[in-house]
Amino acid sequence: MARSQNTFQKKEREKKRLQKRKEKEMKKEERRANASGGGLDEMMAYVDEFGNITDTPPDPLAKKKEIKASSIEIGVPKQEKEDMTAERRGKVSFFNESKGYGFINQDGTQERFFVHVNGLTEPVQEGDKVGFLLEKGMKGMNAVSVRVIR
Template structure:
């Protein structure tokens, strides 16, 4: 005599599958019994004067002044031309003559700039007051045309 091929686990899975099917059928019948209107008016949303989304159209009496679309700028504001002295002054913070590089701290902004021996017009040592110009390097601004004051 052979054993039944139906195990407890298989029976439970079948029960769950049937239960899900019944629930799905009930939901379908509920939707058919209570149909939602899917007209365009139900789908439209409005924005009130405070920027909140609402279902009611805005009141035309509360309408604000008209904004000219041409006057709206959607970009980074243009930089005004400010004449800036290209020659800056600073103090040599660190300089290693054996490796040929160092750093200069600008007097006004206290920013630190890299300087290479190729950008020197005169020999410098730590603590010297110098004048220099800035150029864009590979990793940021570099001090060039450096000379003692």
């Protein structure tokens, strides 16, 4: 005659599983008994006109502000076109004559622009005040027609 398929370990696992199920049911009943009630209204949250979360509903009699859907901008606002034909002024912050390039810091904004020896109208050195135009390059804006201001 064959042995029973229910081993001791199987019986113990089944007991533990049943015990866990009973504990889970007890916790569920306990939560129901201790629930404060209120239902959905208790859980609701509202957003006021400034974007703050509150627990009080908005006043339906309050004056509402009309907003046109066409005035709402989604995404990054478009940048205004800069006038690249206007001459800018700046100071040469770095220039390597052997490699033929450098950088110019624009006066006021302190933006930094790349300058190549081909964009120079006369030789420049570090610290020179210069006037220049901008041109779109491969990696950003480049200074061209660079001349020293005396």
